[in-house]
Amino acid sequence: MLFRFSATPDFDFITYFARHLQTPIHNGVLEIPEKLGQGSIRKVAFGPDFKITLHHYLLQEELLLERTASGLGNELVTIFFYDNEQALGIAYNQEPPVLFSQRTESAIQVTSNDLSSTIRFPAQQRIQYVVVAITPTRLTELLALRDPNSVLQTITGRGNSFLFFESMPAEARLLLTKLMTVDLQASLSQFYLQIKVQELLYLVFQKLSLRENATHQPLNSADAARLLEVRQALLRDLSVPPVLRELAHVAAMSETKLKQLFKQTFGTPIYSYYQQARMEEAAFLLKHGRYSVAQVGYELGFSNLSHFSRLFEKHYGQNPKKFSVS
Structure with missing residues (x-):
């Protein structure tokens, strides 16, 4: 319908x-x-x-x-x-x-x-x-x-x-x-x-209101569509870090314009957005997926589990092990 x-x-x-x-x-x-x-x-x-x-x-x-x-x-x-x-x-x-x-x-x-x-x-x-x-x-x-x-x-x-x-x-x-x-x-x-x-x-x-002051870049429907394509590409595989050049190709924009419009629309730079999504997926898997800390870390592309634990604790205030049983 x-x-x-x-x-x-x-x-x-x-x-x-x-x-x-x-x-x-x-x-x-x-x-x-x-x-x-x-x-x-x-x-x-x-x-x-x-x-x-x-x-x-x-x-x-x-x-x-x-x-x-x-x-x-x-x-x-x-x-x-x-x-x-x-x-x-x-x-x-x-x-x-x-x-x-x-x-x-x-x-x-x-x-x-x-x-x-x-x-x-x-x-x-x-x-x-x-x-x-x-x-x-x-x-x-x-x-x-x-x-x-x-x-x-x-x-x-x-x-x-x-x-x-x-x-x-x-x-x-x-x-x-x-x-x-x-x-x-x-x-x-x-x-x-x-x-x-x-x-x-x-x-x-x-x-x-907490977003930083910056000159607003005009946006049209085509720009909005491309930004959603970039977001989808960014989140398709959270074990693979984003490559700006490749994302700019997806968006058919210059790297500078993409960085400006993405941060304006989503409130955070591309890599920070990727890391936040990574941590949210980790939290979801730990709570609902019955995965071990090591399994979640490797699933999301972390070869160093200590780095994963530090980054997770920075986002959620406790390490992944404590979070999974809280």
Whole structure:
């Protein structure tokens, strides 16, 4: 199933998607028809310039959500929180999809509405993600920034094209769980939701505010697609360190431009991103894969296990052995 839309400020996803499914909306809730799956999409608006959509469902067939560029510049800031355990395929500029899930270091996506993208939802898998849409003006009022860094200036300014990724902290996952389980008919539910959504935004923009000041490099849908290809190449085999020259070839960019855009988008240099992903995979394998410390180290390309232990302890505050039994 394919659903195309343009993310203009006045676009209401749930209304148009309900028409596409030929399904009614009751009190802001779209129940997925039994013939298509199970679950729901819920929308709550905190005014015409600030709304949240909560997706929680399982579908009988694959769903493609194709968002086309609005052509209006940055008239709407969209924040995606990918809270599903199974990975979703996300693509820009009609390129092949790249997988994201709550366990990836890029589970939160902040983007302007002038970039085209596609999200691929697999069939027969539980889908859970949240979308916050807010105008730059309303966001500026909420953040009440005194001295914003260049990243926040870009996001809250008008006419800027941007794409930023962040990891999903534990506090954000807890907030998303609370949002998903709120009874929309309960007294003060909208007030409660607005507080929790603002907490969620605080966690995202607090992290973005810590990024270093740098001149923002313009970004288009083709650039976004190439950066995701680079990320996929970077993470394809975590036992092999990245080679900048090869990644620049994948991106069809100069090495300088790739380094600038990658750090701008993902918040960290290419090699640091690779090392962080390595450590997160190590932590996951130690906790859930029943691997020994030596097996994990060698699996991730460490010939020196002492170096692996030191690097792991630097990231997690304890050595791999203690971490695996904690």
